[in-house]
Amino acid sequence: MNASDRTPADLLRSVFAADPSRPLVTYYDDATGERVELSVATFANWVAKTSNLLQDGLAAEPGERVALLLPAHWQTAVWLLACSSVGVVAxxxxxxxxxxxxxxxxxxxxxxxxxxxxxxxxxLAPLGRRFPTAPDGYDDYAVEVPTQGDVFRPWVPVDPDAPALAVAGTELTGAELVERARADAERLGLRAGSRLLSGLGYDTWEGVCAGLYAPLAAGASVVLCRNLDQLPAEALEKRIESERITDRVR
Known part of the structure; x- marks a missing residue:
């Protein structure tokens, strides 16, 4: 990716410019049998719509904090990049x-x-379905996000040296996050075109980096597996073959 990239949103723009049609995030939930594959272009569109919802619908401003009470999931990955695009702390x-x-x-x-x-x-239902009725005290993301614009422009440029991510007691600026993601990508042996299978949660830096940021920094893609411990060994080997996995962390 470009050496000038200093935020996760910069990384996404670079992978989009390189090849918007390739897979970026493939998600499995081995408790439900769900599988979702998002190309770079589809993922970027979800990020743009979510960023507009965050900035315009929630009136979130740079420097504010968004608590993401979410598991490792493709929609969580979308929210992480949307927060970076707006300049709020995820x-x-x-x-x-x-x-x-x-x-x-x-x-x-x-x-x-x-x-x-x-x-x-x-x-978090398959296909991003909405709730039958919005939970008390909440708006339903699946109701709100489809009407948002497909192009996002932040009100002010995102500061790479401002806090961007907090996870497990560690807080990183956008620039620090990108630097660590690049280092972890190198440690994991990722390169452009790699396919990393991750069964780690998003509750640690190691998990969220392997499950999103390191593949993004390397121009690779991730196969993000929730409830992987419920998958029999034989089925896992078939997935590794069918998904053309080159690297994995569990």
Whole structure:
């Protein structure tokens, strides 16, 4: 990727410019059998719509904090890049009471109600389905995001030296995140075209880097597997073959 890239949003723009049609995130949930594959272009479109929702719908401003009460999931990856695009801090499993906004999955709705600001709920159901009825105190992301614009422009340029990500007690600026992602990509042996299978959660730097940032920094792609421990060994080997996996972390 470009040496001048200093934020995760910069990395996404670079991979889009290189080849928008290739796969970027392939997601499996081995508890439900769900599989979703997003090309760079499709992922970038979700990021643009979510960024517009964050900036215009939630009125989030650079420097504010968004608590992401979400598991390792393709929509979580979208939210991480949307936060970077707007310039807000993505606080993975952060304290909702200390956040300006909260985005919660179905099993964290009660926790998220401690947030005094805007709240969005994600059903995390296959195909991004909406809730039958929006949870009390929340807007439904799947209802709100489709009407958002496909092109995003931040109100002010994102500062690479401002805080961008908080995870497991570590807070990184955009520039620090990109630097660490590049180093981890090299450590993992990733290169352009690599296919990394990750069964790690998004509750540590190692997990979120392997499950998103390192492949993005290397021009590679990730096969993100939730509940991988429920997959029999023989089925895992078939997945490694069918998905053309070159590297894996578990």
């Amino acid at each position: 606080d993975l499993n952060g304290d909702p009471a200390a956040a300006d906004h909260v985005v919660a999955g179905p099993d964290r709705l009660d926790d998220g109600r401690a947030c005094p600001g805007e709240r969005l709920a994600l059903s």
